[in-house]
Amino acid sequence: MINQTTSHSALPPGPDDAARRAVAQAADSTAFGVLVEPYRRELQAHCYRMLGSLHDAEDQVQETLLRAWRRRDTYAGRASLRAWLYKIATNTCLDALDKRRVRRWLPPQHGPAADPLGPFPTPPAEVPWLEPYPDDWLPDLAPSPEARYTQRESVTLAFLAALQSLPPRQRVVLILSDVLDWPTRDVAELLEVTPATVSSALHRARGTLARTYHGREPALPAPRLADDATRRLLARYVQVWESADVAGLVALMKEEVVLAMPPAAEWYAGRAAVAAFVARTVFAEQGVFGDLPPGRWRMLPTTANAEAGFGLYQRQPDGSYQASGLSVVAVADEQIVGITSFLDPTLPAKFGLPALLPAVLADAGPGD
16 A cells, blocks of 8 residues: 655655645644645546446545544645545545456446347346546646547546556556656656666557557537537437437437446447337336326436536425436537437436426426
């Protein structure tokens, strides 16, 4: 484990006497919190990349700040306050990974594509899945032209899934080097290893990612800032989903589209398979989701993992709509290439969406 009682240079390098004095003079946890709060978002994104879990990232950031407060007397100002906090955050994540000793998945990594006409799957409780991440929680960091992966690409589900395939130490090295663009010497000092060790780990990590990640930049800087054609595509997507229009959905999807619905392990590959599955389940008037009248679904837009996101709401017997999950929709070439619907009713609230839509919306009509 990294020794947290020492600190070394990292971005930005050099002494940080002002920060050292401020930390030493923080008389209570409230004053200390004011000092570290500006780093919360980037620490949370760092923990998310390490752990692949929104909930775990929140927990580890809280643990990071608690450890920092308890050990504030060890901060000597030889590194920036940011570097010191990153060191503690990295330690907390490595501790968590050491205890968990499992990786997080997306269904396409977990097994072959399912038969869309087969029985609807029972979610396997023992499988830890990746979780979506709100774009609003991403830090507002200036992009580095030297970084191998941009801040936005590095939180896409495809990148996160590949990242989780790396051993924890290689994961740290790749995140710090290729996402945050830290120099090798600074990564080595943070991990208390030699630069040669960092270079070796980075070489192995890049080799693994070359086999498991065929990345691309998100098509858009953010769906809410999308071009008109993509805005129309996403608006149409909401309409066809809310009206259970299978043919309309087919028209929006690429031939190689993938649909996954964690915590269900099964996933569906190809336009025909996805259409067959939704026609007999989520779009059926009487399907696996219950005996409810037409207009079963409502969707509220958000952004997640640098892609379009939608809160999913299922109609209740009283006509209201209860949150049922969060869907991440990947778009390329003005067509939908991936739909990952996380069936967790607690997720919409994390994205600033309501837990319940009132019954009055039942009369509005799909897409209104």
